[in-house]
Amino acid sequence: MDTPDAWEKRLVQICQGSTKEDEKQETFDDVADTLDQAAKESGYTAPQYCSTLLSRYIPDRKANILDFGCGTGLAGEQLHQLGYQHIDGLDCAPKCLQVAENKQIYRRLFCDFFSGQTLNLETDFYDGLICIGGFYPLGLKANCFSEWIRTVQPGGYILNVFRNSYLDTCADYNDGKLEGEMKALESDGKWKLISTEKFEAGRKEWNMILFIHQIL
Template identity: 75%
Template sequence: MDVSDKFENKLMDINQGSSSKNDIIKKFDDLADTFDEFSKGSGYTALKYCSTLLSKHIPDRKANILDFGCGTGLVGEQLYQLGFQNIDGFDCAPKCLQVAENKQIFKRLFCEFFSGQTLNLATDFYDGLICVGGFFPSGLKANCFREWIRIVKPGGYILNAMRRSFLETCLDFNDGKLEGEMKALESDGKWKLILTEEFEAGRKEWNMILFLHQIL
């Protein structure tokens, strides 16, 4: 089994199974010590692709960026390499956040399990928010969108990327449910869709779709 296959097995272990809070946190924390090694050796390109795209829309490298569902900080690493200086991370798994903290690239790290609540984060603070891979069957749901909109300032950007297949197979997302929630918020004047794009991320199972919105 090559590195790509091993990484896919780790991802699928997260993507499937129990949706209980404690089980999800344990799954992520059990991977904390090895996740970076497998990710970087697997050929998975979504992290770099999404970070680069966001950087093209936010030229100010002193902008405040939140990596939502940051895990061990792999997206943060990409943003840091692109020159961003003020990166925060948010995740539910304390062991993953310890790995992220050791990289010394984050200004602040927040550990909390998100289930739709109002977070202890300032309104209109961030210039950009990025979430890569946070939407999966037992992961984030559309109830995060309003909270994301609250903490990102008008004119700021939100980039959300997920596996394309989950839009069809996940009961919370399929039949247009997830995109319908996005469009409803656009109709309410909360944000506007700048770009939606499908892209390959290293192997067929990793084909992704991203949504880039700007806050109004």
């Protein structure tokens, strides 16, 4: 069983690892069986915090929710406990998705490695999208925003949370690049920023930043 410190080291390895699709999938699958317990023992609270917050913006428990980068289903579990009945998940790692499927909380699960393509997801279908930890070095880039906007219907909400430090340390995000892409889409009338929040997700080094957008 991975200790919280060992889990942290594995996450660092993921962030510093390969950009190749198959190698990244393999790295995530290597931690699939221990991820949930390690997250619990480390006191990782981002899934609970963000799921509860989403429930304030989308109170309808029959709403269609997409858990983007769902991994083993940590956020999906929280949404399910809050009473959401129609949760879909998307992730690049097959073994992580198998763990998520075994929880029997998702309506549908999609295995896809996002690199800017149009996904096999319905347009204007989801009432909300949640992405926890999808942005990290070698992780998602701003090109996912347009696809998120396509799949979430007007009036719907997108909650995107990741480590605040990555806005400074990640070359794809720093110097205002990531937030600049968000603002450009707002200027284009695609979405509007509702709120930006910072919170600590269980450990001091896990200071998170959360962006909440509404689709226009």
